[in-house]
Amino acid sequence: MTVTTPPVGRRERNKQEKLQRITAAARELFAEHGVDEVTTQQVAEKADIGTGTLFLYAKTKGELLLLVQNSSYVDALQEGRAAAERLPDALDAVMAIIRPVVECNRIQVDNGRTYLRELVFGDPEEPHHRDALALTVQTEEAIADVLGRDDRIDARDAATLAHVVSAIMFVGMASPVNVARTVDDILQEVRDQVRVLLPR
Amino acid sequence: MTVTTPPVGRRERNKQEKLQRITAAARELFAEHGVDEVTTQQVAEKADIGTGTLFLYAKTKGELLLLVQNSSYVDALQEGRAAAERLPDALDAVMAIIRPVVECNRIQVDNGRTYLRELVFGDPEEPHHRDALALTVQTEEAIADVLGRDDRIDARDAATLAHVVSAIMFVGMASPVNVARTVDDILQEVRDQVRVLLPR
DNA sequence: CATACTTTCTGAGTTGACTCGTAATTGAGC
DNA sequence: GCTCAATTACGAGTCAACTCAGAAAGTATG
Numbered sequence: 001m002t003v004t005t006p007p008v009g010r011r012e013r014n015k016q017e018k019l020q021r022i023t024a025a026a027r028e029l030f031a032e033h034g035v036d037e038v039t040t041q042q043v044a045e046k047a048d049i050g051t052g053t054l055f056l057y058a059k060t061k062g063e064l065l066l067l068v069q070n071s072s073y074v075d076a077l078q079e080g081r082a083a084a085e086r087l088p089d090a091l092d093a094v095m096a097i098i099r100p101v102v103e104c105n106r107i108q109v110d111n112g113r114t115y116l117r118e119l120v121f122g123d124p125e126e127p128h129h130r131d132a133l134a135l136t137v138q139t140e141e142a143i144a145d146v147l148g149r150d151d152r153i154d155a156r157d158a159a160t161l162a163h164v165v166s167a168i169m170f171v172g173m174a175s176p177v178n179v180a181r182t183v184d185d186i187l188q189e190v191r192d193q194v195r196v197l198l199p200r
Numbered sequence: 201m202t203v204t205t206p207p208v209g210r211r212e213r214n215k216q217e218k219l220q221r222i223t224a225a226a227r228e229l230f231a232e233h234g235v236d237e238v239t240t241q242q243v244a245e246k247a248d249i250g251t252g253t254l255f256l257y258a259k260t261k262g263e264l265l266l267l268v269q270n271s272s273y274v275d276a277l278q279e280g281r282a283a284a285e286r287l288p289d290a291l292d293a294v295m296a297i298i299r300p301v302v303e304c305n306r307i308q309v310d311n312g313r314t315y316l317r318e319l320v321f322g323d324p325e326e327p328h329h330r331d332a333l334a335l336t337v338q339t340e341e342a343i344a345d346v347l348g349r350d351d352r353i354d355a356r357d358a359a360t361l362a363h364v365v366s367a368i369m370f371v372g373m374a375s376p377v378n379v380a381r382t383v384d385d386i387l388q389e390v391r392d393q394v395r396v397l398l399p400r
Numbered sequence: 401c402a403t404a405c406t407t408t409c410t411g412a413g414t415t416g417a418c419t420c421g422t423a424a425t426t427g428a429g430c
Numbered sequence: 431g432c433t434c435a436a437t438t439a440c441g442a443g444t445c446a447a448c449t450c451a452g453a454a455a456g457t458a459t460g
Contacts (some may be wrong), residue, residue, distance in 0.1 A: 005441080009426075009427070010425090010426065010427090011425080011426055011427075011437070014425090014426090014438085015438080018438095018439095039415090039416060039417080040416075040417060040418080041416075041417090049439075049440085050439055050440040050441060051417095051418090051440080051441060051442095052418085052419075052420085052439070052440055052441060052442095053438080053440065053441095054417080054418095055418065055437050056418090056438070056439075057420090060417080060418080061418090065314050078417065113321065114321075117317065117320075117321045120317075120374050120375065120376065121313065121314075121317045121374070121376075122376075124376040124377075133376075133421095137214070139391070148234075157396050160396050161393060161396055162394055163393060164364065164367075164368060164393050164397065166371075167363060167364075167367040167368050167370070167371040170367070170371060171320075171366075171370060171371075172366040174320050175320065176320065176321075176322075176324040176333075177324075192360060193360055193363060193364050194363070196357050196360050196361055196397070197364065197396070197397050208454065209456075210455090210457090211406095211407070211455085211456055211457075213409080214408085214455090214456090215407095215408080216401055218408095218409095234447070238449060239445090239446060241446075241447075245429070249409080249410085250409060250410040250411095251409060251410080251411060251447095251448090252411065252448085252449075252450080253408080253409055253410065253411095254448095255447090255448065255449080256408075256409080259448090260446065260447080260448080261448090267448080298402095303435095361458090365460085
């Protein structure tokens, strides 16, 4: 028997299944053409639902992108945390966390930048947006953790520094100056900036 | 005789005058109602020009906001630079530069945040956008200058740190978490972050 | 001043995100 | 199974940013 036995009638199942179809449709279309080139109509059509229905599952097109990208972000964060564990040096460990996030964000540059735009300027009350913000918080916590392992950094500073690192990462990925840059270029730039923050 | 005698016929004068009318109209409407509540039609009407004409002077509504806010930013930056001059302490001096910028950005929170959104995610090729990016560069340079006055910071680090400070400032002003915060709250948060970067 | 040519202006038209009144579907009580 | 209330789906309609083909205004030349 399952512990949670909430409403699992046909209604709920239909809803879940529809959400799945929408997510899959959006993911494929966004990946192939980029968010800007895909209309919400196309997503609805591919998911085989009405155009209005789409907006019951994601209040805006931006929310739809957050929905799609959040799941890859989860994996990236997990991967980074694991990689950081083995690295004794604080800078190396921080970069190990950052790398998969940047890689995941840059699979398609426009989508990645739009994701960041929505993350910062979208409606923070929306569910997919809350998820995205939670991921950002988790990323900062992961960074704070590895910084805290360094004896020269006390716990309070670790949290503050993690927030700064997060800001550096954001600007590195979002900045128009970096649109043409490769993942490695961006990581190098981030590393240079993070290095000057850390005690030497 | 003037050194530069470029086309100063009626055509050029008309154009300048129209740009003035557009800027004034947009500034007033945006200030009173917020960018989101103002339509480009309203701006065009108030400036007494056709709706299509507006887009010859600012390619998008976002560009229009950049146009309007850039001029206040110029003043804020000037004010901050002057205030920083007298302050011997690096942290104090940096904050003196930042304060007027944040104040100017927060006169109307939504407009300020939208300005930042356009700055990062708008088309960097557009003229008003280039101006805005130039102001960001100047701000970083001003910060790098005052950091460079500190003997413990060499020139290269100063530039890198200035970029980091710029990122902190951006996130502080743009973050949805801070929408309800006062200017002083934000400045305090920025200060806390900048402090941990500086040599102690 | 007439003519040809260039630049600027214009607003009806297009586009696409999002809304909203109505219809269909589901589940509860009988 | 039937009735009713609540939830979910739908797509024609709305709205506002932005485009574009043709009109108007300015300038140069004989």
